[in-house]
Amino acid sequence: MWNEERNNKSSKNSTPTFTMCCKDGQVKLPAEKRPPPFLASLLSGGEKFDHFRLNIRTYNSLFQFTSIGGKIDRKINNGGGPYCFKLNGQKYHLIGSLKPKNGQPAKFCQLYVYDTENEIENRMNAAPGSEVLDPDIVEGLIKMFDENNQLAEGFRYARDHINLGKIDDFSLLLISSKSASGRKNQVGPSNEVATLVVGDSDDTFPFRDIVVQTKQMYLKRIYVTCKHIMQLQYPLLFPYGDDGFYLDILLHNKKPKVPDENVSDLYPDETQHKTTVTMREYYAYKLMIRPEEGMNLHLGGRLWFNAHTFFDDCGFPVYRRRRTGLTVTKKKVELDNQYVVPYNRDLLGFDIHHRFPTVERLPVHLEGEKSVSFKQYENLQDVAEKDKKRFNKLEGWFEVNKNIPEARQFTYHQFPQNFTWKQDQNRWKIRECGTVFGHLSDVHESSGETFYLRIILMHIKGVTSFKYLRTVNGIVYNMYKEACDALGLLKDDKQWDVAMTENSNHAMPFQLRQLFVFILSNNQVADPLKLWQQLWKAMADDVLYSRRKISGNVNLQLSESDIQLITLIDGYNELIFPF
Structure with missing residues (x-):
């Protein structure tokens, strides 16, 4: 760390302490291994370094176990301009079955299991653009993963059982529970990563990360809290397949938190972050340069030197990296322009650029139709009962208007300027500092009643219920559109102009x-x-x-x-x- 990054800048004589890298020593993670020799030569100036650097994404795609999924907006490229890849909603990772469907080629995790006698050819045929790849590199990477990657070992284990022909239908479990995690219902010893289970495994392993079946008619989603998600998608960055981030990593010298039946995982209390490592803290620690450890994340990046800024084949800019000859040495490592990322919102905790002011997104929904999040193993009836007692931002606005007269002078979208939403308490609190503006979630005109509800919310103050929103001059209307009309909000096409x-x-x-x-x-x-x-x-x-x-x-x-x-x-x- 630079000396000017220390926490205690006011005291020049005291021992410096730092937060960004390790939360002042509270984050301690296992040392990062150096990459296997074959991969190290490809990443660090070996004979085929330039070729591998140019095609590293394609090489990674040949060995990734999972694919990326999401709701792709295909209409956006109907017009002119450069190709644009747009996902609506959240990006997620998917994994399929161990065997391909009859007549279909193997892909992703199936390449570790099916027809491995022709694995080099199968992998090179599996990804677009692979005709420029080097078969010797592909062969070397296959051998490297077989010798070093514990996830690959699990899939090879499944391959061997399939080839023996003794079991036709089974599941491969990539295990989440380990003795170090502090979880109950441990499913295997601390050094066990994968195991095979014959038959249905759904009720046997409640804390599994991933279950991959020999015969599976759909793609399964891998959640962001799965400790193998990055290792499955980016095997070249994580060649050993070791554990990544998961929710129960304890801060140094902290005891596991005693579970509280009254506190849901979806609504943790304010002290949760004081005992466990957050995802940001985990990756901030991993991205710090430690010369005594491996630096695979840095060596495998795409931040290479360019003499000029130019546009690639799809019209996207590749930014210029000037060869200024200027370098700095930090912990015996020489750094230059390729380590600077000026367009990042937040560079390891430094404020590079932010949007100002902050915008609070406000949900819009009809009565009884709010969004509820839950985990896959939770009972839906229990989830529904618990959520009845929890208000979202819209319902919380109703409650504040009932109890605090001063709150009734603001519309829904004006409310965040004067009140702060406390997620852990599910309520609004009078704002003490900061500038925040509210934005009601967009609602398409074809959404019917929800669209007209949004119009009313933009204009009415002091609302205490959904019924209140449909009430005009003492008359309770059945439809929000009728209430809009009675309020005079539909007479001058203003709603269409706004939309x-x-x-x-x-x-x-x-x-x-x-x-x-x-x-x-x-x-x-x-x-x-x-x-x-x-x-x-x-x-x-x-x-x-x-x-x-x-x-x-x-x-x-x-x-x-x-x-x-x-x-x-x-x-x-x-x-x-x-x-």
Whole structure:
């Protein structure tokens, strides 16, 4: 650590202490092993260093056990511009069966089990772009993982049982519980990583990380708290398959916390972080440079020198790394520009850049339809009963308005400016410091009643219940749309103007065109021409470019009336024929 990174800067004569690297000595993790010799030569200047560095992602994909999943937005590339990979919601990792389906080639974890007599060829055929790879490197990596990687060892163990032909249907369990974790229901000795179970294992191992079956008709999700998630996805960065981060790693000299039946894992109390290592603390520790340990995470990175900033084949920038010749030595390690990442939001605890002010996301949902999170082994009835006693931000707003008269002067989205949400207590508390703005979750116009509920929430103060939101001048309406109309919120097309304006800040032009056509087709718009005149330019932003691309004429010019007409036609076609 640099001396200026110490905590006790005010005292120049005292022994410096540091927080970023190890939480002032409270985080102590096993030493990082140096990579096996074969991988070390590929990462640290060996004969095939340049080739391996250029193709490291493809090599990693040949040996990863899992795939990346998510809800992919395929419409975003319908227009012009560089290719964009967009996931809606959360990215997650998936693992399939031990055997491929009949007639299908093996991939991911199956490559460790199926037809390993032709493994080099199978792996090189499994990933796009593998034609440029070196078969000798692939062969060397296979041998390296077989000799060193404990996860690979588990899958090879399954292969041997399949080849013996004695068992046709079984499961491979990658074990989560170890004696060091402090968990009950330990399923194996502390040095056991994988085991085979014949038949159904669902009720046998409640704390398993992963169960992989010989015959499985769907992909299973691997959760972010699984201690093998990074090792399965990035085997070249974690060549030994050792344990990664998990929830129960204790801080140094801390005792395991006594479980409290009244506190759910989903709603931990405020003292939880005082006994265990957080994910950020874990990786901050691992990313610190310790010359006496292995530095695989640094050697395997993609932060290499470039003489110029340029765009790759998909249109994304690869940033320039100047060869200035300037270096610094830190703990006997020479560092230069490749270790600086200026576009990171937070570089090992230093504030590089932040969004200001903070935005508090506020949920919007109908009565009885709030989102509830739970673990896969929890009883759904118990989850539902417990959650009845816990308020989310919307329900908590109702409760504060019932009990604190001063709170009734704010709308829902104004509330975070004056109150702080306490997640551990499920309640709002009067704000003491800081600047925070509220943003109601986006709701599409096709969502019906939820859309009109959001409109009311933007305007009404002092709300104490869902029924209150449907009450206007003493009349309780059955529908939120009726309440909106009674409040006069639907008379001047303001809701459509707001919807289009909000989306124009982040949506692509073709998405705005689809939204405009949808609004006109499914709603009563008082003045469609006025709405069009206010917003058509945002919807037409890519029309001239797309027509130049279609015609092959880069000098093509269109009149304003032509652009407006094309924009309307494209909006209709894109909504009716989205693909």
